[in-house]
Amino acid sequence: MASTEDKPANKENTSSWKDSFYNPRTGEVLGRTASSWALILLFYLVFYCFLAGMFALTMWVLLLTLDDYVPRYRDRVPFPGMSFLQQYNDTLQEMNMQDCVTGQYFVQDEAEEKKVCSFKRGLLKACSGLSDTNFGYSDGQPCVLLKLNRIIGLLPRGDPYINCTVKKDTPVQMAYYPEMGRIDKKYFPYYGKKAHENYVQPLVAVKLLLGKEDMNKEHSVECRVEGTDLKNNDERDKWLGRVSFKVKVME
Known part of the structure; x- marks a missing residue:
């Protein structure tokens, strides 16, 4: 049977667990304030936009090296082969x-x-x-x-x-x-x-x-x-x- 001394400890643990999601005293959500969340989201937005830009740039440079009519690299066999199709019988x-x-x-x-x-x-x-x-x-x-x-x-x-x-x-x-x-x-x-x-x-x-x-x-x-x-x-x-x-x- 639990004693009355255990109840305050359990209440304190529950309060600490809730504060980890939202702390009404500091206004933090998951340990960050609104301004902190805004800064980190802005950082990732700029970071991923930079990565997307780098990818688009490299693809654009690669496509500039390709010809619409002739492949850049050919097969190792430079001469055509021949085949024979037997007549239907x-x-x-x-x-x-x-x-x-x-x-x-x-x-x-x-x-x-x-x-x-x-x-x-x-x-x-x-x-x-x-x-x-x-x-x-x-x-x-x-x-x-x-x-x-x-x-x-x-x-x-x-x-x-x-x-x-x-x-x-x-x-x-x-x-x-x-x-x-x-x-x-x-x-x-x-x-x-x-x-x-x-x-x-x-x-x-x-x-x-x-x-x-x-x-x-x-x-x-x-x-x-x-x-x-x-x-x-x-x-x-x-x-x-x-x-x-x-x-x-x-x-």
């Missing part, structure tokens, strides 16, 4: 690849040698290059081929498809190949270049059915991946899940 597609179950992921986690699902260009129909080797450009109705970047282990949920829009008052008709611009899930997941050596990325062809009223005009087209959990509206990365391009057909 339906027979090789059938020999090296297999027909997979449509609409299902082709999971091969346990298999040492990863098999590849075939993607025949006949799926692109009018944009396959079989019936029209100019891909619609000679007729003023061009085909644009789109694909997703390869990401190891990606399993997109839902039924991903490509949807394109033209930024104009009147809509432009489009045709998608494969139908509805769908990207079949059987091409996922991808296991990397070494394990999945002959992997073929699925394509989606978009044919712009431009009319006479659309000729001689520049059209801004934006295509997005829809119907899945893949992001396509990140303002910090305008290429995430979407792509933009411009088309102008001359008569």
